[in-house]
Amino acid sequence: xxxxxxxxxxxxxxxxxxxxxxxxxxxxxxxxxxxxxxxxxxxxxxxxxxxxxxxxxxxxxxxxxxxxxxxxxxxxxxxxxxxxxxxxxxxxxxxxxxxxxxxxxxxxxxxxxxxxxxxxxxxxxxxxxxxxxxxxxxxxxxxxxxxxxxxxxxxxxxxxxxxxxxxxxxxxxxxxxxxxxxxxxxxxxxxxx
Amino acid sequence: xxxxxxxxxxxxxxxxxxxxxxxxxxxxxxxxxxxxxxxxxxxxxxxxxxxxxxxxxxxxxxxxxxxxxxxxxxxxxxxxxxxxxxxxxxxxxxxxxxxxxxxxxxxxxxxxxxxxxxxxxxxxxxxxxxxxxxxxxxxxxxxxxxxxxxxxxxxxxxxxxxxxxxxxxxxxxxxxxxxxxxxxxxxxxxxxx
Numbered sequence: 001x002x003x004x005x006x007x008x009x010x011x012x013x014x015x016x017x018x019x020x021x022x023x024x025x026x027x028x029x030x031x032x033x034x035x036x037x038x039x040x041x042x043x044x045x046x047x048x049x050x051x052x053x054x055x056x057x058x059x060x061x062x063x064x065x066x067x068x069x070x071x072x073x074x075x076x077x078x079x080x081x082x083x084x085x086x087x088x089x090x091x092x093x094x095x096x097x098x099x100x101x102x103x104x105x106x107x108x109x110x111x112x113x114x115x116x117x118x119x120x121x122x123x124x125x126x127x128x129x130x131x132x133x134x135x136x137x138x139x140x141x142x143x144x145x146x147x148x149x150x151x152x153x154x155x156x157x158x159x160x161x162x163x164x165x166x167x168x169x170x171x172x173x174x175x176x177x178x179x180x181x182x183x184x185x186x187x188x189x190x191x192x193x
Numbered sequence: 194x195x196x197x198x199x200x201x202x203x204x205x206x207x208x209x210x211x212x213x214x215x216x217x218x219x220x221x222x223x224x225x226x227x228x229x230x231x232x233x234x235x236x237x238x239x240x241x242x243x244x245x246x247x248x249x250x251x252x253x254x255x256x257x258x259x260x261x262x263x264x265x266x267x268x269x270x271x272x273x274x275x276x277x278x279x280x281x282x283x284x285x286x287x288x289x290x291x292x293x294x295x296x297x298x299x300x301x302x303x304x305x306x307x308x309x310x311x312x313x314x315x316x317x318x319x320x321x322x323x324x325x326x327x328x329x330x331x332x333x334x335x336x337x338x339x340x341x342x343x344x345x346x347x348x349x350x351x352x353x354x355x356x357x358x359x360x361x362x363x364x365x366x367x368x369x370x371x372x373x374x375x376x377x378x379x380x381x382x383x384x385x386x
Contacts, residue, residue: 173229
């Protein structure tokens with residue numbers, strides 16, 4: 001795999017359902033050699049359905065920079081803002097790789113649907129489309145949800161991207177940025193109260 | 194120099210004097226091997242004097258992670274929020290390295306003082322403390338302002354940190370984050386109008 005292949009890692013910021021209506025989503029475009037080429041920050045609704053248009057706007061902002069694959073930790077953002085990798089890839093033509101150590105992601109999603117979702121049948125249909133597989137990377141078990149890329153290739157990519165701990169590097173950095181942005185937003189809110 | 198030495202790169206976000214009263218300042222803590230360990234975002238006033246307390250709060254947030262040096266592009270942030278490296282180092286004990294390609298930074302500062310500063314004599318005194326030197330890194334001329342570190346060592350550090358173009362890597366990433374955060378803030382403002 002070439003060193004200048006570009007991966008877009010995404011991650012959302014923390015939020016409190018009682019207080020927040022939205023949170024941030026950060027995208028970090030990183031080459032396989034570790035160079036960060038672009039950073040994008042946007043907002044997504046809590047338990048909303050705007051993750052797909054948000055990712056499409058990230059891709060539009062990248063203009064002609066070719067994204068080899070999108071990588072995320074899990075398939076939900078800002079609560080129940082859900083990405084179905086196959087749906088994403090069918091629309092954008094770009095492979096999608098979700099990876100998470102958590103084993104019960106689908107189970108916990110299903111049990112929380114009735115609690116948090118205004119439209120549970122919509123989410124049940126979406127979740128039914130997911131095809132999680134359990135895979136080992138180095139010595140750790142992960143649940144992966146992928147589309148548009150063979151499993152073997154996705155595994156090679158994930159191994160290359162996991163430099164620090166068990167999170168792909170562009171996702172780890174997107175996570176730090178989302179958290180830092182939310183932290184300063186919360187400080188602002190307190191100042192205004 | 195050890196690979197696990199930690200550099201804190203900082204950079205501010207864009208702003209418009211007619212509209213904004215503050216902007217963001219991002220800090221990126223990076224090891225010499227390129228690993229990003231922490232990302233912090235805060236706010237600074239336009240033409241204010243809160244850059245020093247903001248950097249002190251970044252250092253406090255880093256708790257016991259030892260920062261080898263702070264690196265920035267130039268010595269002004271959010272307009273005239275000015276860092277005097279010697280003053281910073283005297284207070285914090287941490288070396289400070291400012292580097293910029295721009296040759297006329299001091300001249301343009303002095304000519305803009307009367308235009309933008311409520312207290313021009315305060316800024317003139319601060320600027321008089323700066324001791325810029327002109328140095329070549331690879332084939333490019335830079336103005337550097339340093340304190341708490343010998344020039345030769347600062348030059349070695351800057352060469353190591355300039356991986357992409359002529360900006361030290363943690364500063365380049367802090368710049369991308371600050372810009373992305375301001376971009377989403379401006380989108381929010383437009384939505385509220």
